[in-house]
């Protein structure tokens with residue numbers, strides 16, 4: 335028990351059950367032990383542990399770390415949280431006399447705030463790697479299909495033809511922003527609350543910056559109250575995870591659509607699809623569907639966390655114990671979803687013929703017709719009208735825009751000479767959009783190059 339002195343009884347069983355967190359915070363154990371070793375060193379430097387005591391303490395912590403790793407040491411039902419359990423473990427290994435000295439100048443409040451950051455920094459690295467694998471899978475598909483075209487959509491309606499590579503790279507852009515968001519987060523989270531004590535700092539002449547450095551942080555926090563009670567680092571990471579989840583869900587949704595008989599754009603590799611227990615013909619896009627659903631779960635985690643943080647007065651409140659599960663859960667989901675998405679996307683086969691065949695359907699070249707008139711000096715307003723009329727005529731006759739006769743075209747607008755047909759091809763339309771960020775092949779090749787650079791930068 336950590337607070338025996340002023341209590342005449344232990345907690346009731348019900349209270350203890352409510353309080354318990356070892357079933358989810360045990361993953362902080364390696365970080366807690368690393369923090370304890372760093373803390374032992376600053377206690378020693380402050381003259382509060384002898385050389386011999388420091389050696390014994392570090393040896394005890396090392397054995398404890400090993401026993402945690404092998405599963406030899408596990409929390410007891412009587413241990414309230416990971417910190418309590420590990421203190422018991424240390425006392426068992428080095429004795430109460432020495433073990434009892436480690437608690438000087440620290441509190442579970444600064445311990446947990448520090449360890450949660452450490453855990454999250456490692457998790458963020460993993461999520462970043464996993465995200466880059468998805469970006470790479472998409473970029474490879476883009477590069478493997480340099481000439482493939484499809485109808486780009488707005489409102490899910492055929493809009494203008496684009497390169498498949500342009501479409502896939504659009505998703506890469508969003509995911510790379512997610513990666514960069516996580517990297518920015520890192521800089522703000524690189525401060526260690528260790529040494530802040532319960533809330534006010536320590537009177538024992540300890541050096542929080544030394545602990546910070548040993549634990550891989552840039553420095554200690556500037557304010558002990560903020561350091562022990564702020565969880566915006568957790569909320570911000572949860573937002574980045576949720577945003578990443580949402581971006582993945584947008585890709586997933588397209589895979590689901592593209593995999594339908596109506597689209598017929600893609601075939602899933604057998605190892606990234608599932609069958610049906612009753613319908614022998616089925617090949618279902620479960621990876622995409624699960625990714626789509628997990629994004630909802632991650633949004634829930636973000637919302638739940640922010641709601642628990644709202645209106646908490648300074649400094650530490652026990653409410654803060656509720657900060658970890660939603661964050662752990664989002665990371666667990668991403669650990670599952672990211673490699674699955676990378677695998678599914680990397681092995682997707684595209685029916686580029688089907689895509690090309692569908693690309694002009696729905697008069698996706700109407701804008702090209704209008705822009706051709708603009709280049710001949712016709713105001714866009716008039717050109718838009720004229721192109722619209724051509725669409726109406728073609729629709730009535732059940733033909734494509736390029737199949738309108740010379741007199742039909744001339745009847746719509748005197749400037750519409752038969753040469754307009756030269757721009758009424760999917761390839762021509764795509765090649766013409768060569769503005770920065772446009773879908774023209776040379777622009778897309780540049781874009782793919784930049785995406786590859788950004789992948790290797792991280």
Ligand code: ARG
Nearest residue numbers: 355415442443446652654655
């Ligand atoms: N397990 C707690 C948490 O996760 C840390 C313990 C702090 N408890 C306390 N009564 N001050 O936040």
